[in-house]
Structure formats: structure tokens, C-alpha cells
Amino acid sequence: MKIFVATILLLISFYIVKVDLIEGTIPLAYSIQPVECDRKLDYITVEIVAGDSLQSLFSLYPSVESISFTERLADFYNLNPHFINQSFKIGEKVLLPTYTTSKECK
Template sequence: MRIIGLAVFILIISYIIKIDLLDGTISLAAFSKTETECVKQEQYEIFPVQTVKGDTVLSVFAVYPSEVWVSFPERLEAFYQENPHLQNQVFQPGEIVNVPIYKDSTLSCS
């Protein structure tokens, strides 16, 4: 009687393990789809500005702020990408400079 009870117990345990491996959580974890990764891309628009005497990059950024927070070095890098001629000189009064203004952008999921 003990042998029959032990055999039934072993069969039940092996059936539970088989069902868990085929249809349970282990198989779902092994063959699940990868989640798409969403990255927020920060894009900016160019706003042409005519400078006046005494303007600096910081004063232009203060007058024309971005909609989203962007660190000063990032915005300065974008400014000099749009205005490479201003890298080593000061603003001249009446000069047109392109100011990057960051806007709210949608998520890019891939």
C-alpha cells in the first residue's frame, strides 16, 4: 500500500512539474516578447534673434527660455552648432543669431 501511495504521489508531483514547465510561468518567461524601449528625443527649434549692445549668450537664453528644462552645457552646445562663427568672439550689435529653443517632443518607441 505504501508503494502504491508513493507511486501516485510521484506521478502527481511529476504531472504538476510538467504542467508548470509547459504552460506555467517558466515557459512564459522564456518565450516572452521583448518590450519596446521608449526614448524621449529632445529636439529644438531655431529662433533667429537680433542682438543689441551688451548681449551675451546667457542673457539671450534668459530672454528666450526653452519649454523643457535642458542643462546649460547642452543648450550652449546646440547654440554653437547653429552659430559656429561665434565660437571665439562676442556678439556684435544688430547681428542675427540662431537661438535653440527646446520644445516638448513625443516619445520615440522602437
């Protein structure tokens, strides 16, 4: 009977230690919380010259922050909705999206 009670107490002790190591205070002390970063949309004004395309403008004026082409394209059309149905004209000014983040994220 003593061996049975000792075994039960030992198993309960092991369970408590396991739960504390996996879900308890030790993992919380060493876990790294991801920082939520908000991108702030800004823009620059660019004048179109002969031979410019949207891809060439994006490569000439890259964004400091890493962003996908489709997201930048969507923001371009939000800033310049008249370019959805027309092409660039020489001498026209367009707004190119650029992005900045807060200082905590860098």
C-alpha cells in the same frame, strides 16, 4: 509511484504557468511601449543688445522642449560657428536654437 508521477506533473504545470505569467502573453498585453520622439531643431533670429550673454539669451528665449544646457549650447555653436572665437557685438543678429517634437509625443 503514483505520488512521484503526480508531483512531477504538478511541478511541470507550475513551471508552465510561471513562464506564461512572466514571459508569456499576459505581460505583453499590458506592457507600455516607450514612444521614440525625435526633436526637430529650429531657430529664431535675435538681435543682440547691450549686456546680453549666451545665458541671458537662453533664459529670455527658453525652449518649449526640455533639453540640457550643453545640448542647446552645442546646437547654438552649430548654427553660429563664428561665435566660437569671438564675443557678441551690439546690433548683431544670432540664431538661437528652439526645438519641437511630433504630435504623438505630447
